[in-house]
Amino acid sequence: MGGPVDLHTHTTASDGTLPPRALVDAAVRQGVRVLAVTDHDSTEGLGEAFDAARAHPLLTIVPGLEINCDVPGSEIHVLGYFPSADGWRAAWFQEFLREQRAERVARVHRIAERLAELGMPIDPDEVFAIVKEGSAGRPHVAQVMVKRGYVKTVREAFDRYLRADGPANVPRRRLTPVDAVRVIRRAGGIPVLAHPGLAGRDEMIPELVEAGLRGIEVYYAEHSPEQVASYLAQCREHDLVATGGSDHHGPQSGRTNPIGSPPVPMKVWEHLRDREAPTDGGPAASPAP
Numbered sequence: 001m002g003g004p005v006d007l008h009t010h011t012t013a014s015d016g017t018l019p020p021r022a023l024v025d026a027a028v029r030q031g032v033r034v035l036a037v038t039d040h041d042s043t044e045g046l047g048e049a050f051d052a053a054r055a056h057p058l059l060t061i062v063p064g065l066e067i068n069c070d071v072p073g074s075e076i077h078v079l080g081y082f083p084s085a086d087g088w089r090a091a092w093f094q095e096f097l098r099e100q101r102a103e104r105v106a107r108v109h110r111i112a113e114r115l116a117e118l119g120m121p122i123d124p125d126e127v128f129a130i131v132k133e134g135s136a137g138r139p140h141v142a143q144v145m146v147k148r149g150y151v152k153t154v155r156e157a158f159d160r161y162l163r164a165d166g167p168a169n170v171p172r173r174r175l176t177p178v179d180a181v182r183v184i185r186r187a188g189g190i191p192v193l194a195h196p197g198l199a200g201r202d203e204m205i206p207e208l209v210e211a212g213l214r215g216i217e218v219y220y221a222e223h224s225p226e227q228v229a230s231y232l233a234q235c236r237e238h239d240l241v242a243t244g245g246s247d248h249h250g251p252q253s254g255r256t257n258p259i260g261s262p263p264v265p266m267k268v269w270e271h272l273r274d275r276e277a278p279t280d281g282g283p284a285a286s287p288a289p
């Protein structure tokens, strides 16, 4: 059994391997009571997740998403939650997400060019072919590299070539983490900094707080006890909610954190929910991008 709350999961609407319905069923089996579905730059999985959850009256689905941003040498992810606001359905917000996904496709082409220069040609169409739904990303590129025999595992593809500062990685363009926080706020959502321990760019936290950040994903499988302690202290300093989630990507994803782990208590969710902003914007609201 996992904990009762999981605020970070992926489906086939982005780079997860489980369709939303299967994710919901798996979460219920793990004893999860509050499940946030947070696909990369997409809310396309939410309809099916809500639908599937109707069979499970004890389960609350939190509509969410994870926006990927590039900063020099690293990648910063910002989670957004919409417990009651439906700003995520707004036409301008969906158009923003479509543009982000289009940029993902362009990026796969640029990564393929880089791999060709490194003597490992891949066909971008081969990458898109293995994406059943949602948007292509580096995990799919990595699978093609395994298939072609350039590397043995997805993990090796990331470690040697595709990591943030790896020789085959090409950053995505345009969006800064501050932009991502503002966009989520403008849509009435709750922005939370995802797994900051992976990015190692803690110096950005104050400006994200300034932009309207409401929480930090403190409880995360790959955070060390020291990192957890440090992020808890930063949450206290900036009046942020310390959240957590599995970042589950489904089986066969090469990323195996089980749903509901690390365990996150119900009160974390209750504190976060209270931070929802009105859609008409507070002081941190900004004009449409």
Ligand SMILES: [Zn+2]
Pocket: 066, 077, 194, 195
């Ligand atoms: Zn992430």
Ligand SMILES: [Zn+2]
Pocket: 008, 010, 066, 247
């Ligand atoms: Zn994620």
